[in-house]
Amino acid sequence: MKQQESTPFDLGNGSQSLLSVHKVLKRFGEKTILDEVSFEVEKGQVFCLLGPSGSGKSTLLRCIDHLEPIHGGEIRLNGERLGYRERRGKLVAMNDREASKMRMHIGMVFQHFNLFPHLTALENVALAPRQVKKLNKSDAEARAQEVLATVGLAEFFSSFPSQLSGGQQQRVAIARAVVMEPSVVLFDEPTSALDPELVGEVLLAMKRLAESGMTMIIVSHEVGFARDVGDMVALMECGRIVESGPPHEVFGKGEGFARTREFVKRII
Amino acid sequence: MGDMKMLGQRGQKLIESSQEKRTHNTASDESRKSYEEMPVGSRRKYGQILSGIIATILIAAVMVSLYRNHYINHSTIAHYLFSAPILSGLRVTIELAIAAEVVGIVFGIVLALARQSHNRVWAILSWLYIWGFRGTPLLVQIIFWGNIALLFPHLAVRIPGTSITFWSVHTNSVVTPFLAAILALGLNEAAYQAEVFRGGLLAVGQGQRDAALALGMHNWQVNRYIVFPQALRIVIPPTGNQFISLLKASSLVSVIAGGDLLSQVENIYATNYKTIELLIVAAIWYITLTSVTYVGQHFLEVRASRGAPATKLGNPMTRGLA
Numbered sequence: 001m002k003q004q005e006s007t008p009f010d011l012g013n014g015s016q017s018l019l020s021v022h023k024v025l026k027r028f029g030e031k032t033i034l035d036e037v038s039f040e041v042e043k044g045q046v047f048c049l050l051g052p053s054g055s056g057k058s059t060l061l062r063c064i065d066h067l068e069p070i071h072g073g074e075i076r077l078n079g080e081r082l083g084y085r086e087r088r089g090k091l092v093a094m095n096d097r098e099a100s101k102m103r104m105h106i107g108m109v110f111q112h113f114n115l116f117p118h119l120t121a122l123e124n125v126a127l128a129p130r131q132v133k134k135l136n137k138s139d140a141e142a143r144a145q146e147v148l149a150t151v152g153l154a155e156f157f158s159s160f161p162s163q164l165s166g167g168q169q170q171r172v173a174i175a176r177a178v179v180m181e182p183s184v185v186l187f188d189e190p191t192s193a194l195d196p197e198l199v200g201e202v203l204l205a206m207k208r209l210a211e212s213g214m215t216m217i218i219v220s221h222e223v224g225f226a227r228d229v230g231d232m233v234a235l236m237e238c239g240r241i242v243e244s245g246p247p248h249e250v251f252g253k254g255e256g257f258a259r260t261r262e263f264v265k266r267i268i
Numbered sequence: 269m270g271d272m273k274m275l276g277q278r279g280q281k282l283i284e285s286s287q288e289k290r291t292h293n294t295a296s297d298e299s300r301k302s303y304e305e306m307p308v309g310s311r312r313k314y315g316q317i318l319s320g321i322i323a324t325i326l327i328a329a330v331m332v333s334l335y336r337n338h339y340i341n342h343s344t345i346a347h348y349l350f351s352a353p354i355l356s357g358l359r360v361t362i363e364l365a366i367a368a369e370v371v372g373i374v375f376g377i378v379l380a381l382a383r384q385s386h387n388r389v390w391a392i393l394s395w396l397y398i399w400g401f402r403g404t405p406l407l408v409q410i411i412f413w414g415n416i417a418l419l420f421p422h423l424a425v426r427i428p429g430t431s432i433t434f435w436s437v438h439t440n441s442v443v444t445p446f447l448a449a450i451l452a453l454g455l456n457e458a459a460y461q462a463e464v465f466r467g468g469l470l471a472v473g474q475g476q477r478d479a480a481l482a483l484g485m486h487n488w489q490v491n492r493y494i495v496f497p498q499a500l501r502i503v504i505p506p507t508g509n510q511f512i513s514l515l516k517a518s519s520l521v522s523v524i525a526g527g528d529l530l531s532q533v534e535n536i537y538a539t540n541y542k543t544i545e546l547l548i549v550a551a552i553w554y555i556t557l558t559s560v561t562y563v564g565q566h567f568l569e570v571r572a573s574r575g576a577p578a579t580k581l582g583n584p585m586t587r588g589l590a
Contacts, residue, residue: 099486162576
């Protein structure tokens with residue numbers, strides 16, 4: 001690893017890519033969770049990650065947002081290294097301020113929504129524009145109202161999370177991430193905690209977001225969504241990306257996607 | 269009956285079953301009617317009624333015996349309840365409790381945050397403090413602070429190793445019994461409040477912190493806008509509990525002549541020997557203060573429950589009885 005760090009990473013044709021993940025290594029104790037994972041996401045792409053539970057998909061997203069430290073490799077957004085700074089030839093984890101500045105450009109949507117229960121839907125969405133982007137109160141709320149309306153929640157501004165259905169809560173969470181105008185939004189199994197009849201409304205909100213040109217990385221078991229909306233589909237197993245390609249090839253007649261098809265057959 | 273015989277067994281069965289059906293129908297008709305006519309009542313709680321009667325008799329018996337007891341002089345209680353020394357002691361008790369609680373809360377928050385800090389030194393210092401102050405009796409701490417002058421007769425600002433002294437006073441002129449009482453109660457309270465706050469901070473899930481961090485908030489903003497408001501709701505009931513304990517524990521400062529309610533009461537009965545009457549006076553004031561605390565706690569809980577799923581907080585005084 002040390003040798004690789006000293007040689008500058010050749011971005012190659014990925015030099016224009018929005019997000020590049022290069023040989024990322026992540027361990028919990030002795031266990032290797034991410035085993036030199038590499039992939040690139042272009043601007044406006046929807047990148048869908050499939051894989052069995054425990055294969056490291058969620059950890060990968062958390063590492064991209066620097067909610068977890070990594071032990072090797074690098075992650076770059078718009079060419080800038082995420083989570084770490086070079087100091088005297090060594091990599092040092094960013095401090096609190098640097099990390100929070102970096103996270104402004106990355107949105108994240110969680111499996112269990114993680115809305116702030118003591119704030120209304122509107123306050124949940126307006127909080128970061130107000131406190132992080134330092135907009136004034138009325139501007140922040142106007143932006144929040146706008147974005148909440150686009151996910152179909154114009155009538156729920158003053159509802160608390162406990163008064164909303166799971167699908168509505170997750171749409172508030174999407175609005176909360178999108179209102180910061182991030183370069184990329186990470187979705188960590190956004191529909192896994194939902195009752196089946198509520199999945200559709202969340203996927204629809206995600207589809208609209210994709211159509212608006214947002215770059216998205218989605219960890220999900222929604223194969224239909226990956227096929228219809230995804231630009232790239234990748235299969236993770238045991239901390240590695242084992243297969244990846246455009247959905248029409250992966251799910252169509254393309255060769256070399258046997259494991260993905262096998263996995264899809266198992267979960268459907 | 270003759271007709272039935274002619275119908276044979278099979279026919280009879282048919283008739284029987286149809287009769288059965290009819291009786292069944294009428295039964296259900298009747299029961300439906302009875303549901304409409306009869307209001308739903310509650311079961312008589314004979315056990316509760318019986319125990320209520322017994323309890324009333326027992327309480328009344330105790331009251332009557334206290335009332336008739338010739339060793340208690342009721343007019344003495346009435347005389348001292350609003351007397352100047354008692355009211356002054358009451359004021360000192362209230363001031364002591366509030367001042368000590370403020371010290372306890374402020375210092376307790378610092379200790380709780382230090383305990384959770386990534387900085388190991390802070391975490392260990394906080395642990396040591398809590399260990400020491402919770403591990404020794406409050407009464408010992410009060411007597412210690414009351415006698416601090418035995419350990420440090422002078423308080424001074426000077427350059428160590430030289431004779432240059434900028435400022436020096438007798439400890440006893442600064443650490444009055446009142447200040448010693450606040451220090452003892454407050455510093456002890458901080459150790460307990462620190463644990464209350466630590467519990468509140470731990471109760472706010474990691475998911476909440478993750479979500480706030482992911483929005484680009486830095487640590488202080490995460491605490492200020494996300495963690496503290498949610499922890500507040502959790503720490504109010506145990507903090508109310510602590511304050512009630514503190515109100516009563518403040519009576520311990522009578523051992524260093526703290527001038528509080530119990531000190532005053534002791535001073536008075538030391539001269540007139542109306543011990544029980546004056547203790548009743550003190551008890552009446554203490555229970556009044558704790559009752560006021562109940563009400564205050566109730567309003568704080570209502571204010572902090574924003575966004576929480578509807579819960580019945582109920583009457584502040586009788587909560588938990590319903």
